[in-house]
Amino acid sequence: MNIKRPGPSEDGVIEGSLIRKHEWESTTKKASNRSWSAVYTVLKGGSLLFYKDQKNFKTQPDAYFRGENPVDLSSGNVEVASDYTKKKNVFRLKLSSGGEYLFQARDDEEMNLWVRGIQEVSLEAAGAGPSRAQTLPASSMEKKDEPKKRGFFTLKKK
Numbered sequence: 001m002n003i004k005r006p007g008p009s010e011d012g013v014i015e016g017s018l019i020r021k022h023e024w025e026s027t028t029k030k031a032s033n034r035s036w037s038a039v040y041t042v043l044k045g046g047s048l049l050f051y052k053d054q055k056n057f058k059t060q061p062d063a064y065f066r067g068e069n070p071v072d073l074s075s076g077n078v079e080v081a082s083d084y085t086k087k088k089n090v091f092r093l094k095l096s097s098g099g100e101y102l103f104q105a106r107d108d109e110e111m112n113l114w115v116r117g118i119q120e121v122s123l124e125a126a127g128a129g130p131s132r133a134q135t136l137p138a139s140s141m142e143k144k145d146e147p148k149k150r151g152f153f154t155l156k157k158k
Helices: 054-059 108-126 138-145
Strands: 014-024 037-044 047-051 077-080 090-094 100-104
Touching (some): 047 054
Antiparallel strands (some): 037 047
16 A cells, blocks of 8 residues: 655645544543544644545545544644653644644654644644734833833832
């Protein structure tokens, strides 16, 4: 069987087979099924979608693995799971809801491709474009020569 290397397709989607372990449902609740499962994973439009295999993704794009909803990546954090020593090529996805997944890729190159792809999508989903520092308008900077106004609690006794 010829398995397609994951990578960006024509429409910006990354897809491929990964081994997944759902660790946490939320910050206080462990996932009910924490075993490793082979899933066909699709990174598309700010979400991770999971399928039984590539055929299911192509023929039934709304039939997700075990009926799970897509994982929203906004405010998500992905990193190489260097502290996880039981398997190689593992990365961790932490969600703003407290949910946490471990994913195992075939090799180091594939793992880094997924990590970079998820980082890019989660940054885009979190906010449109990079944040910019705001500066005060020039008119407020010109008031330096005026005496400082004191608040109620900063008055000193004379």
